[in-house]
Amino acid sequence: xxxxxxxxxxxxxxxxxxxxxxxxxxxxxxxxxxxxxxxxxxxxxxxxxxxxxxxxxxxxxxxxxxxxxxxxxxxxxxxxxxxxxxxxxxxxxxxxxxxxxxxxxxxxxxxxxxxxxxxxxxxxxxxxxxxxxxxxxxx
Amino acid sequence: xxxxxxxxxxxxxxxxxxxxxxxxxxxxxxxxxxxxxxxxxxxxxxxxxxxxxxxxxxxxxxxxxxxxxxxxxxxxxxxxxxxxxxxxxxxxxxxxxxxxxxxxxxxxxxxxxxxxxxxxxxxxxxxxxxxxxxxxxxx
DNA sequence: TTCTACATTATAATAGTTCTAAACTGTTGA
DNA sequence: TCAACAGTTTAGAACTATTATAATGTAGAA
Numbered sequence: 001x002x003x004x005x006x007x008x009x010x011x012x013x014x015x016x017x018x019x020x021x022x023x024x025x026x027x028x029x030x031x032x033x034x035x036x037x038x039x040x041x042x043x044x045x046x047x048x049x050x051x052x053x054x055x056x057x058x059x060x061x062x063x064x065x066x067x068x069x070x071x072x073x074x075x076x077x078x079x080x081x082x083x084x085x086x087x088x089x090x091x092x093x094x095x096x097x098x099x100x101x102x103x104x105x106x107x108x109x110x111x112x113x114x115x116x117x118x119x120x121x122x123x124x125x126x127x128x129x130x131x132x133x134x135x136x137x138x139x
Numbered sequence: 140x141x142x143x144x145x146x147x148x149x150x151x152x153x154x155x156x157x158x159x160x161x162x163x164x165x166x167x168x169x170x171x172x173x174x175x176x177x178x179x180x181x182x183x184x185x186x187x188x189x190x191x192x193x194x195x196x197x198x199x200x201x202x203x204x205x206x207x208x209x210x211x212x213x214x215x216x217x218x219x220x221x222x223x224x225x226x227x228x229x230x231x232x233x234x235x236x237x238x239x240x241x242x243x244x245x246x247x248x249x250x251x252x253x254x255x256x257x258x259x260x261x262x263x264x265x266x267x268x269x270x271x272x273x274x275x276x277x278x
Numbered sequence: 279t280t281c282t283a284c285a286t287t288a289t290a291a292t293a294g295t296t297c298t299a300a301a302c303t304g305t306t307g308a
Numbered sequence: 309t310c311a312a313c314a315g316t317t318t319a320g321a322a323c324t325a326t327t328a329t330a331a332t333g334t335a336g337a338a
Contacts, residue, residue, distance in 0.1 A: 017304055017315065040294080056318045061295070077270050078216045081326080082294060095259055110257035116271055118249040120234055123273040130269050131216050132255055134262040156335055158285060179325080195287045200326070220295080221325060 014070045021055045025063050029073070035088030037076065037103045040064065076103060077129055093130035099139065106132065142170075153209045160194045164202050168212070174227030176215065176242045179203060215242060216268055232269035245271065 007026040011018040028046050029038075038046075040060060047055050064085060067073045076084040078096055084103060093111055095104040114128050146165040147157040155161060167185050168177075177185075179199060186194050203224060206212045215223040217235055223242060232250055234243040253267050 019303075019316065021317070058296080058319080059317055062316080075218050077218050079214050079222055083218055095262075097259070097262060098265065104259065106255065106257060110255060112251070112254040112256070114253055114269055115251040116245065116249060116269075117251075118245060120236070120243065120273055122276055123234075123236060124276045126237065126272040126274050128269065128271050130253055130255075130267065132267050133265040134259055135265050137261055137263045156284065158335075160286070197288080197327085198286055201285080 014072075016066055016070070020053070021059050022063055022066075024051055024055065025060070025067075029067070029087050032087075035086065035105075037084055037086050039082045039084055041082065076131075078103070078131060093132070095132045095134050098133055098135045106130075153211075155205055155209070159192075160198050161202055161205075163190055163194065164199070164206075168206070168226050171226075174225065174244075176223055176225050178221045178223055180221065215270075217242070217270060232271070234271045234273050237272055237274045245269075 004023065004027070007023050007030075008018040011022055011026070016022060024047065025043070028043070028050055040057075043064065044057065044060055047060070064073060068075055068085065071089060072087075074086045074089050076086055076094060078084055078094075080101075086103075088105065090108070092108045093106045095106055096102070097104065111130060114130060116125070116128065119125075143162065143166070146162050146169070150157040150161055150165070163186065164182070167182070167189055179196075182203065183196065183199055186199070203212060207214055207224065210228060211226075213225045213228050215225055215233060217223055217233075219240075225242075227244060229247070231247045232245045234245055235241070236243065250269060253269060255264070255267065258264075
């Protein structure tokens with residue numbers, strides 16, 4: 001929960017110029033009680049609800065990628081026709097409801113730490129992500 | 140490792156008509172010592188190397204989807220611009236090398252079973268997939 | 279052999295995403 | 309303060325993976 005000028009600071013210290021568009025997107029993504037998942041399309045809808053000055057689609061893509069690169073967003077690995085992003089960048093995993101096409105956070109306390117007892121020479125582990133696909137009991 | 144007529148049988152018992160195209164694709168996908176990962180594009184290339192009678196792109200998509208539905212292929216959840224499939228349908232997880240854009244099987248013995256201590260009411264777990272992203276040590 | 283439902287095919291259509299190049303704007307330093 | 313410049317935004321075109329369409333072909337049953 002930050003206000004307008006905090007986002008300016010946050011952006012500036014990340015080496016991103018605090019433009020109107022980026023600040024607006026910060027407000028939409030980060031000025032919420034709860035974290036959430038979204039697609040680019042979802043975000044575009046939120047923006048058009050939140051403001052009259054529309055932000056071009058290219059800028060939305062650019063900004064989301066910039067935020068992901070800075071670690072303010074995570075992309076969730078899932079095979080879908082579109083990319084899913086998560087404003088919750090802390091370590092946690094997901095359920096994916098294949099009937100509802102819905103992503104649900106799994107509280108990290110509910111997953112035993114995943115131990116990988118092998119390594120690839122010359123490579124370091126960047127992330128370990130668990131996706132639990134679920135479906136209706138009678139399907 | 141099956142031969143031509145075994146694939147005919149396999150297809151027929153799955154309720155899929157054993158057409159020339161499907162048999163050829165079976166040979167390419169399943170007549171190998173080792174399992175492997177592929178994209179549609181990879182498969183199209185393999186087909187054109189293996190035969191003179193080309194198979195239309197739509198048929199390749201249809202066939203891969205049909206095989207996935209029958210459980211002969213698994214789709215790997217990963218954010219990429221294209222879908223990855225796996226001829227290894229046994230339970231196992233993956234490394235994804237972000238530098239090389241390469242998928243590598245993790246031997247199931249090298250992963251402690253993932254315990255999910257929570258459930259979604261009315262839903263059953265269909266799969267639990269771990270993706271371990273790796274990158275070059277000096278990056 | 280004939281019929282029918284299922285498959286294949288080329289091509290068009292769709293959708294998400296990236297590219298382009300011109301216009302705009304935040305920041306720096308004179 | 310203001311000019312200059314590098315970074316940013318923009319509309320729209322381009323690109324790419326995938327799906328839809330509708331006509332033609334074919335496996336299998338009767």
